[in-house]
Amino acid sequence: MTGQSPPGAGGVSGLTGTAAAMGPTGRPRDTAGNGEAASATGSDRPGVGRSTVARTAAGLLTTEGSGVLVVPGLWGAETAVTAAEAVAGCAPVLTVTGGAGGGGHLGDLVAALHESDPAIDSADTALAAWRALGARGAVVIVRSAAGLDTATGEAVAQAAVVGTHRALVVAGHFDDLCEPLARRVSEGRLRWSRVEQLAPTVLARVLAEQCGDAVPSVVLGRIHALSGGHPALVDLVIDAAEDTGVLTFEADGPVWRWDEDALRRGLADEFPGLLDGFDGVHASIVTCTGLGYVLRTSHLAQQFAPRTIASLRDTGILVPYPGPYPRTALVQLGATVLAWAVQETVSLGEDVAAWYDFGSAGGAATGGGLARIALGAWRLRVERTIAPAEAARLAEGALAHGWHETAAALLDAVPAAPSRGHPDDAGVRLTVAMLRARAAWAHGDADGALRILEEKRSELWPAEGPTPRAGKHAALLTLHLASFHRVRAFEVLGGAQWAGSLRTIVEHGLVTARRAGLSLLPDVIVALMDDDEDLALALVQRQGLSVDFVEEAIARLWVGGAAGLRSAHDVGRQVLSSLLDDLEREGGLPNLVESTRAILLIITMFVGWRADDLRVNAREWNLGRLWHPGAHTVDQLIRSVVSMQDDRMATSMRAALSAEDAAADRDAYGMRAVALSMIAGAGSYLRDERAREHEDAARSALAGLDTADLFPHLRYFAEGMALVGSGPPTSEVSAQIVAVAHRAAVYGETAQHQQLLLLAILGGDEQAIHEGLMLGTTIGSGRAGMIRMLAEALAAGAGDSDGGRDGAGGSEQADPLDTADAFVTARTRYLAHTVLAARWARETAGGAAASHRLIRMLLRVNGESTEYSWLLDTTAPELRLSDRETVLVKCLHDGEATGTIASRLGLSPRTVEGIISRLLTRFGVANRLELVRLVGEFADPTAPKTTTRS
Secondary structure, three states, rough: OOOOOOOOOOEEEEEEEEEEEEOOOOOOOOOOEEEEOOOOOOOOOOHHHHHHHHHHHHHHHHOOOOOOEEEEOOOOHHHHHHHHHHHHHOOOOOEOOOOOOEEEEOOHHHHHHHHHHHOOOOOOHHHHHHHHHHHHEEEEEEEEHHOOOHHHHHHHHHHHHHHOOOOEEEEEEOOOOOOHHHHHHHHHHHHHHHOOOOOHHHHHHHHHHHHHHOOHHHHHHHHHHHOOOOOOHHHHHHHHHHHHEEEEEEOEEEEOOOOOHHHHHHHHHHHHHHHHOOOOOHHHHHHHHHHHOOOEEEHHHHOOOHHHHHHHHOOOOOOOOOOOOOOOOOEEEEOOHHHHHHHOOOOHHHHHHHHOOOOOHHHHHHHOOOHHHHHHHHHHHHOOOOHHHHHHHHHHHHOOOOHHHHHHHHHHHOOOOOOOOOOOOOHOOOOOHHHHHHHHHHHHOHHHHHHHHHHHHHHOOOOOOOOOHHHHHHHHHHHHHHHHHHHHHHHHHHHOOOOOHHHHHHHHHHHHHHHOOOOOOHHHHHHHHHHHHHHHHHHHHHHHHHOOHHHHHHHHHHHHHHHHHHOHHHHHHHHHHHHHHHHHHHHHHHHHHHHHHHHHHHHHHHOOOHHHHHHHHHHHHOOOOOOHHHHHHHHOOOOOHHHHHOOOOOHHHHHHHHHHHHHOOOOOOOOOOHHHHHHHHHHOOOOOOOHHHHHHHHHHHHHHHHHHHHHHHHHHHHHHHHHHOOOOOOOHHHHHHHHHHHHHHHOOHHHHHHHHHHHHOOOOOHHHHHHEEEEHHOOOOOOHHHHHHHHHHHHHHEEEEEEOHHOOOOOOOOOHHHHHHHHHHOOOOHHHHHHHHHHHHHOOOHOOOOHHHHHHHHHHHHHHOOOOOOHHHHOHHHHHHHHHHHHHHHHHHHHOHHHHHHHHHOHHHHHHHHHHHHHHHHHHOOOHHHHHEEEEEEEEOOOOOOOOOO
């Protein structure tokens, strides 16, 4: 796409390709990824931005001969120069820099030529050398074009138009041109092109090509937000994120960590260079916008020329602030890393000066509340004091728009005790306390939020007298937290003195909630405690419009989560999806949006089973930043579950470790026990020492964890998964898991019951298999259907010596090998491997020969395995070919004679015949042709050894 053209000018489309690895300002960068990264990491992957910049520059020169290349911020200017030099080939290249000649007649041209030939020291000798270069087809690279002396600018512009020289003028923006060049562009006689920002869809496609798989929205969203889509900044962000461990490339795709502090520190050396491409008024606008975060366009227009503002908007340096605002009302810097650069490099004195010269005048400009919040935070940073009431008002607005760091900074400025000049206002102090709890929860610190509320409990919810306004909001926040941390939240709401059963604690908490002015939410929670999801949903439908929207939304969150993870999965998902639509339409409740998405994904994770569905849902998790570790925890747990189902236990453990790392810091959604149990479960199937250490550490942490505060609808699953962590399921362990499954069923926890039943079936428990066979009679597809398929496959052929052999079998039940094939296709290979292992044991019982189809399937899944598999390692070891046998079968496949094979292997023909004879016996075939047909395609010695064991 070509940039907006000045009147009469044309543009040249940008292309993509490859280029040298340079930083955004041209400085070389270390692009090597970490040593354990997958193949598509830093050192192996061509830079997205470097490719785009280089091909745009080369395309302009090759198609037009000459032109102006606008490189926003001059990020990637050196890459453009390198590309121009490559286009020049053997022709001479001359770099002309504006201002280098001191402003005299042809001074800049003289300075450029003098550098390569000291004899050129006058205008006359420079013109002669200039004409000689033109005769040799020289390429002229012009930098700092706005500073060119008039004569040099005229010479370059005329030569570019006439075609005596090929010229590439590298500019940071359209104002960065001298008058002769600007005039030729406006007349349409000199073409121009711009390094365009990469749209999210384009960036997704390019990254997918390089990573070999679709990139999750979390990763894509953060790369695009941090870089603003500017190609060179995309490379900068990816490289730095890999270097600092914020971005890692796992076997099943890239992972973005929620905590970006390390990335910001890792970019510190690059920040000054990000600002080098701006000068004069452009630099002032960038600085003021970075310090103010979000500014009204009218505020900028009070002090800066509209043309300059438009120039920065055209190049994507300034972008409209997203949201329900007029497109031109609010602006911010397009790249988050540019805002970081401003904030990290501007001194306190410069910050103060910018505030009084520019920021303080913002109150006179027209516009909405967002800009006022941003200016209030800027003023606080400069003046170091703020009235508590104003801090509360601004912080509430900041939280409503997801500006969690801004809210925290505003609230931290309010002293714990009244200060001189600010009279004590109990209502304001309570509001500030409630907002501090909201800010803590916005960062995923559920325990911190509950501690704040507990400290102010007697003031927020007094035993006598009216409840203050902040008390109702605090009660809503506490019940929001209770949807994930039931025991702890209700203890805070009802008072810790009410010890006893969960029911007792909840009832006393709901008394407080009613006293605080809530009506619908307590009734809904009582209905859910009575296992009556239908009544709870009916209450929401009847009374939802008569209460505050926040109360109704939290009630729907409770109903959707309970229904979705208990007996009415589809109803729960429908309730939560509808809630999500309403929340996004209403706006102002980003934390509730995050919670709704989290529960929707948890439902999908434990009710669905197809890996592709889980991966798609995970990619829809969040297009913006993962504001707190809870989002990262859920995202990584989905990855862990998908990988475990696919019998990639090493990847499953890595994802679970990542989830646990985030949850150990702040367990926003009560998922740490689930993460630990997944580590223990995956670790029990791995044999390397490091995995065992992780497993032991997880089991030790689980033993000391208070699971009462675990996410309520996953408590039994975590308990059962931890049993798997004691080793690959044995009959004893499977029986214990069945007992836990039955407890889950008694309490109506259908999703947990099914998940635990699956674990027990995989362990071969006959009772679990029998119960699995009953599932499909009353419940549709989804995980229940998958469990029934597995149970049927494991139960099939108990009295059939050759059921399923070579595709035969007249039973109405599905052939177990067909079921295994379906599991492989659905990327649930652990289930497929379980079926194949059971089938092998059944077919080879008593020394019988296995069917050729089973042998081929086992060889196939072994060949497709990318990680160590305990199941494959312990199933049919006699089918594995040694290196020598692999080469021999490949030679037979290629039609080589015995003597040729013997020479190749350094053996005698008799020895080769002996090996072939033993292979025929081992695989139950009559001759070489049958052997080749059976195993030949799996005996390629040049193929990567994907089944290498850890």
